[in-house]
Amino acid sequence: MKGIYPSKEFVLSANVRDPAIYSRASENWIEFWEDFARELEWFEPWYSFLDDSRAPFYRFFVGGKINACYNCVDRHAEKKNKAAIIWEGENGESRIITYYQLYREVNALSSALKELGVKQGSKVALYLPNLAEAVIAMLACARIGATHIYIFEGFSAKSAAYRLKDSRAEFLITADGYFRRGRLINLKEKADEACDEYGKIKKVIVVRRAKNEVSMVEDRDHWYHDLLSKKNTSPEVLDSNHPLFIMYTSGSTAEPKGIVHSTGGYLVHVYATSKMVLDLKPDDIIWTTASLGWITGHSYGVYGPLAVGATTLLYEGAPDHPDICRIFDIIEKYGVTVFYTVPTLARMINGCDISGYDLSSLRLIGSVGEPIDPETWSWLYGELGRKKIPLVNTWWQTETGGHVLSQIPALTPMKPASVGKALPGIEVDIIDDGGKKVKPFEIGNLVIKKPFPGIMLEINGDTSSYIKFYWTKYGKRVYFTGDSAYMDDEGHIWIVGRVDDVINISGHRVSLIELEHAVMEIPDIREVAAVGLPDRVKGSAIALFVVSSNPGKEVAEKITEKIERDIGKIAHPALIVFTPELPRAGGKILRRAIYEAVVNKKVSSVVSNPDSVEKLTKLKPSDR
Numbered sequence: 001m002k003g004i005y006p007s008k009e010f011v012l013s014a015n016v017r018d019p020a021i022y023s024r025a026s027e028n029w030i031e032f033w034e035d036f037a038r039e040l041e042w043f044e045p046w047y048s049f050l051d052d053s054r055a056p057f058y059r060f061f062v063g064g065k066i067n068a069c070y071n072c073v074d075r076h077a078e079k080k081n082k083a084a085i086i087w088e089g090e091n092g093e094s095r096i097i098t099y100y101q102l103y104r105e106v107n108a109l110s111s112a113l114k115e116l117g118v119k120q121g122s123k124v125a126l127y128l129p130n131l132a133e134a135v136i137a138m139l140a141c142a143r144i145g146a147t148h149i150y151i152f153e154g155f156s157a158k159s160a161a162y163r164l165k166d167s168r169a170e171f172l173i174t175a176d177g178y179f180r181r182g183r184l185i186n187l188k189e190k191a192d193e194a195c196d197e198y199g200k201i202k203k204v205i206v207v208r209r210a211k212n213e214v215s216m217v218e219d220r221d222h223w224y225h226d227l228l229s230k231k232n233t234s235p236e237v238l239d240s241n242h243p244l245f246i247m248y249t250s251g252s253t254a255e256p257k258g259i260v261h262s263t264g265g266y267l268v269h270v271y272a273t274s275k276m277v278l279d280l281k282p283d284d285i286i287w288t289t290a291s292l293g294w295i296t297g298h299s300y301g302v303y304g305p306l307a308v309g310a311t312t313l314l315y316e317g318a319p320d321h322p323d324i325c326r327i328f329d330i331i332e333k334y335g336v337t338v339f340y341t342v343p344t345l346a347r348m349i350n351g352c353d354i355s356g357y358d359l360s361s362l363r364l365i366g367s368v369g370e371p372i373d374p375e376t377w378s379w380l381y382g383e384l385g386r387k388k389i390p391l392v393n394t395w396w397q398t399e400t401g402g403h404v405l406s407q408i409p410a411l412t413p414m415k416p417a418s419v420g421k422a423l424p425g426i427e428v429d430i431i432d433d434g435g436k437k438v439k440p441f442e443i444g445n446l447v448i449k450k451p452f453p454g455i456m457l458e459i460n461g462d463t464s465s466y467i468k469f470y471w472t473k474y475g476k477r478v479y480f481t482g483d484s485a486y487m488d489d490e491g492h493i494w495i496v497g498r499v500d501d502v503i504n505i506s507g508h509r510v511s512l513i514e515l516e517h518a519v520m521e522i523p524d525i526r527e528v529a530a531v532g533l534p535d536r537v538k539g540s541a542i543a544l545f546v547v548s549s550n551p552g553k554e555v556a557e558k559i560t561e562k563i564e565r566d567i568g569k570i571a572h573p574a575l576i577v578f579t580p581e582l583p584r585a586g587g588k589i590l591r592r593a594i595y596e597a598v599v600n601k602k603v604s605s606v607v608s609n610p611d612s613v614e615k616l617t618k619l620k621p622s623d624r
C-alpha cells in the first residue's frame, strides 16, 4: 500500500522535518533525549540519563531536580496576554485563563493546600469533571510535590473508593456537581459516599460549579473559593523520579492498576512528543477531547501542551450535546488548530455535514485509544482534514506515559489506519511467543525493546504485578505491551488489538477487531463490539454487540452474511445483541466488560457508563 504524503505547506513549517532524526536518535540515543530534556528548566542537572541497575525499575535523569508545574506555568507566566486554558462548559459558559492568571491561581491553591496540611509526598485525589480548576489542582499538586490521583467524574462512588483506598489518598478535591447532557449530576454526593466507604480522607475541597445544594461536613469540607489566598508558593525542588501522579487503568485484569509516573522522565517524554508528533508550537490551540481523568487528558491535554507553552482547550460536557455539531461549533468558535481525538468520537462525527462550518484553522488531526477503522480514517482525513492536513494515529498506553508509535507528520507517509512507526528514541519489535521476529504481515506481539523516559515507575504498591504483567513474558529488558500487531514490508505498523482480542474458534485465530471493521462497513451500523464467549465445543463463540440506527432482524442478517463473506463461516456470530450504547473506559470500547457482564454477571468497576452493561448481566443462556 502506498502512503499519503503530507502537503508541502505543512512540511515547511513543521517542528520536525529532517528524516535524519531517526538515525540520529538510534546512533546517539542518550543525546537525543537529553537534548529535549535540556529545553526544559531543571533546578539541578541529572548526572546519569538512565539507571537500569534495578531493571525493570528504570530510572531516568537520575539526580536531576525539576518541577513540572514550574515548567508548565512559571516559565510562561511572563506572557500576560497569552491564553493557557480555554474552557467551555456544556451550558455554553466559557472562560479563558492566561498563563499569568494560571500562575496566580495555581499559587493561590498551592498555598491553600499547604495550609490544610498537604506536603511533599502527600496523595491528593481529584474527583472532578473537565474544569479549569481540575487543571489548576493538578498543577498545584505538582508545584508542592503532592502526587495527584485523578478519578474520572463518571465513576461510581464504589469505583472512586477503590482508587482512594488503593492509593492511600489523604485529601480530595471535588465539585458540587456538573452538567452532562443537560442533566445536573450531583458529584459531591458520590464523593461523600466514597469518603465514607474509605474512611481516611482528612480534608475535602469542593469547587462550586453547578451551584446545586450539597452538604458540607464540618472541619473536613472547604469551598475551593474560600480557601484561595493571595500568597505565592515557590515550586518544590523535586527529584526527577518523584511520583507526579498515579493513573488507574483497566489493564488486563479485573482490578484497576495504579500506574505511577515520574516527574522528569514523564515530562520530557510528553514535551518531546507534543513537539514531534502533534507538532505543537506556542501559537497552537489544541483540543484533546479525552477527559482529564484519562492518561490522554493528562499527557496531551495538560502537561505536554503547557510545557510547550501552547493553549489547551477543555470542554466540560458530552460532545454530542445538544447535538454532534457541538464539536464543529467549538473548533470554529475558538479556531482550534490541533484536534486530538478518539475513534469513538470520530465514528460519531463520521458522515456529518460540515459544509456550513469554517474549520480552516485545523492544521493537524490526531487519533488515539483504539484501532481506527479505515472508513472512519478516510472521513477524518478526507472530509474533516480536506485531504490537506496530516492525520497522525498515535499508539501508546497509560503505562508508557506518552506516544510510542505514530507518524511524524512531516516525515512519515500516512497509510489509512496504520499507527506509523516507532518514534525516534524508541525501539519496538513484533515477535512471536518464543521471542522470534515475525515476518512482514504476520501478526505477533508488540514489544518495546528499550526503556524510554515516559515509562511508568511501577504499579502502586504491587511490585509483583508490575513484573508479572509487563516484564516476565520476554524478561526484564523487553516490555510486553499486551497488544498484537503486524508490520508491512515498509515497516509501517498496524495494531490488531489486545492480545486477548484474538480468539480461537475451533483452532482458528480470529481477530475481533478485523471482524468489527467488516461489520462497520454495513450502513445502519453505528458501532460494534465483538467478544469471544466460552463455548464447550468450539473453544470460543462470537458475540456481537451492536449500536444501529435500525436494530432488528434485517440488520442482524446482513451482519451474519457480511461476516461469513469477509471473514469466513468459522466466524459466524453465535449471538447478536442490539444495544443503545457500548461500555466504555476512557472513550474506548471495553470489550472485556461485555464478557464480564454476560459470562460472570458482573458490572466491571472500570466502565465509565455502567448502565450500558447492566442489562447484559441479565441475559439468559437461552438468549444466546
Ligand code: 6R9
Pocket (backbone or CB within 6 Å): 249, 295, 296, 367, 368, 369, 370, 371, 372, 393, 394, 395, 396, 397, 398, 399, 419, 481, 482, 483, 495, 497, 498, 586
Ligand atoms: C493512550 C491510551 C492503551 C491501549 C493500547 C491499545 C489501545 C491506544 C491506539 C490503540 C490502536 C491506536 N490503543 N492507541 N489501539 N490504535 N492508535 O489509550 O492508553 O487507556 O492505557 O490504553 O489502547 O490496545 O494497549 P490506555
